[in-house]
Amino acid sequence: xxxxxxxxxxxxxxxxxxxxxxxxxxxxxxxxxxxxxxxxxxxxxxxxxxxxxxxxxxxxxxxxxxxxxxxxxxxxxxxxxxxxxxxxxxxxxxxxxxxxxxxxxxxxxxxxxxxxxxxxxxxxxxxxxxxxxxxxxxxxxxxxxxxxxxxxxxxxxxxxxxxxxxxxxxxxxxxxxxxxxxxxxxxxxxxxxxxxxxxxxxxxxxxxxx
Amino acid sequence: xxxxxxxxxxxxxxxxxxxxxxxxxxxxxxxxxxxxxxxxxxxxxxxxxxxxxxxxxxxxxxxxxxxxxxxxxxxxxxxxxxxxxxxxxxxxxxxxxxxxxxxxxxxxxxxxxxxxxxxxxxxxxxxxxxxxxxxxxxxxxxxxxxxxxxxxxxxxxxxxxxxxxxxxxxxxxxxxxxxxxxxxxxxxxxxxxxxxxxxxxxxxxxxxxx
DNA sequence: TCCAGAGACGTACACCGTACGTACACAACG
DNA sequence: CGTTGTGTACGTACGGTGTACGTCTCTGGA
Numbered sequence: 001x002x003x004x005x006x007x008x009x010x011x012x013x014x015x016x017x018x019x020x021x022x023x024x025x026x027x028x029x030x031x032x033x034x035x036x037x038x039x040x041x042x043x044x045x046x047x048x049x050x051x052x053x054x055x056x057x058x059x060x061x062x063x064x065x066x067x068x069x070x071x072x073x074x075x076x077x078x079x080x081x082x083x084x085x086x087x088x089x090x091x092x093x094x095x096x097x098x099x100x101x102x103x104x105x106x107x108x109x110x111x112x113x114x115x116x117x118x119x120x121x122x123x124x125x126x127x128x129x130x131x132x133x134x135x136x137x138x139x140x141x142x143x144x145x146x147x148x149x150x151x152x153x154x155x156x157x158x159x160x161x162x163x164x165x166x167x168x169x170x171x172x173x174x175x176x177x178x179x180x181x182x183x184x185x186x187x188x189x190x191x192x193x194x195x196x197x198x199x200x201x202x203x204x205x206x207x208x209x210x
Numbered sequence: 211x212x213x214x215x216x217x218x219x220x221x222x223x224x225x226x227x228x229x230x231x232x233x234x235x236x237x238x239x240x241x242x243x244x245x246x247x248x249x250x251x252x253x254x255x256x257x258x259x260x261x262x263x264x265x266x267x268x269x270x271x272x273x274x275x276x277x278x279x280x281x282x283x284x285x286x287x288x289x290x291x292x293x294x295x296x297x298x299x300x301x302x303x304x305x306x307x308x309x310x311x312x313x314x315x316x317x318x319x320x321x322x323x324x325x326x327x328x329x330x331x332x333x334x335x336x337x338x339x340x341x342x343x344x345x346x347x348x349x350x351x352x353x354x355x356x357x358x359x360x361x362x363x364x365x366x367x368x369x370x371x372x373x374x375x376x377x378x379x380x381x382x383x384x385x386x387x388x389x390x391x392x393x394x395x396x397x398x399x400x401x402x403x404x405x406x407x408x409x410x411x412x413x414x415x416x417x418x419x420x
Numbered sequence: 421t422c423c424a425g426a427g428a429c430g431t432a433c434a435c436c437g438t439a440c441g442t443a444c445a446c447a448a449c450g
Numbered sequence: 451c452g453t454t455g456t457g458t459a460c461g462t463a464c465g466g467t468g469t470a471c472g473t474c475t476c477t478g479g480a
Binding site (some may be wrong): 102108114130137141143144145148151174175176180194195202203 | 247256308311312313314316319322324325328329332338339341342343346347349351352354355356358359361383384385386387389393394397402405406409410412413415416417
């Protein structure tokens with residue numbers, strides 16, 4: 001009956017699917033096993049423990065970043081592309097993103113984007129230490145942005161927040177928040193991300209000229 | 211015997227203490243109750259559930275940000291001060307930081323820093339929407355940076371990583387990572403944070419002039 | 421033919437969050 | 451004084467979790 005004989009890859013794929021469908025909290029070894037129509041402990045023949053499984057989830061998601069790197073393009077364009085590629089997979093696996101960023105990875109899958117970014121930056125003229133520093137700034141911004149984008153969606157529909165907040169907030173204690181409530185609630189994630197990214201790239205370019 | 215009669219504040223304080231001592235994973239209602247020398251279910255007289263308790267933890271940590279805002283100072287200095295104040299409490303409660311950023315807050319405690327920042331930015335001349343956008347960029351960078359700083363320390367001592375990685379990484383596949391390994395492993399968190407922050411502030415100032 | 425190894429599985433344990441019922445201490449009121 | 455809430459502490463119990471361990475079955479080589 002089991003045409004597909006159960007493997008680490010199938011388990012990880014099922015875990016990712018489950019996370020995206022039901023959220024990271026709903027992931028349990030039992031749920032994954034049930035999804036696969038398999039005994040719970042059978043999973044442990046392919047995965048040492050749940051922690052390692054989540055590491056594998058993060059690694060798998062990360063490895064799906066699609067770089068379309070043009071070596072002839074301006075370095076600013078290449079950096080932008082890499083950042084957007086990162087954001088794109090986060091958008092493709094929104095619930096998994098939390099898992100990815102909550103977990104520092106020591107796999108080669110996480111290293112490949114780093115390698116690409118460092119190569120781009122050094123090719124642009126940054127020194128070794130400068131490139132590392134610049135990369136850290138970019139990663140911090142990207143991770144922080146993605147956390148906001150996906151953290152806003154723990155389950156669904158934050159639309160009521162607008163009404164709730166506006167009515168709750170005391171305009172005397174929080175005049176700015178009160179006045180800017182509309183701007184605070186609505187958020188074009190893509191535009192916001194691009195804005196900050198452009199800001200950083202410009203600042204980096206300026207840093208490079210000096 | 212119970213001179214102190216158990217209260218929401220005592221429970222939250224104990225939870226924070228426990229998180230800092232044993233890590234966020236070690237926090238359970240049973241552990242907190244044991245720490246307080248109290249039955250598990252007694253906690254539920256003061257806290258509706260664990261989720262709410264963690265929200266309270268985040269709120270409490272956040273409310274301890276110390277703003278020493280000088281209204282006469284340059285706006286760049288004020289923004290810098292606010293960002294550093296944020297980072298400082300994260301440094302003071304490193305294990306709790308993960309709890310704080312993993313949880314979007316709808317309390318007034320989380321709103322106060324927002325109010326301050328918006329007021330500073332608008333005082334500097336930013337329009338409403340611009341101030342909101344700028345704030346989002348700053349928060350993204352700060353949160354991302356803090357995640358890296360504290361995420362690197364899930365338990366202790368990442369010093370062995372250096373040796374492990376350098377030897378593991380294939381220099382042919384990852385020439386940049388291999389060459390820059392020393393720079394990648396050692397990280398003066400404070401200096402790195404300040405570098406990116408300065409970059410952002412400069413970029414914002416430039417944006418303002420236009 | 422036999423045997424060793426691998427993989428699937430069931431059982432069991434310790435721990436988790438928390439719903440529910442109970443016991444007691446104290447204030448308000450007759 | 452007695453009675454009667456009312457709020458808090460507590461114990462028990464249930465369903466869920468990760469996983470250690472022992473067992474069964476199947477398969478491939480000697």
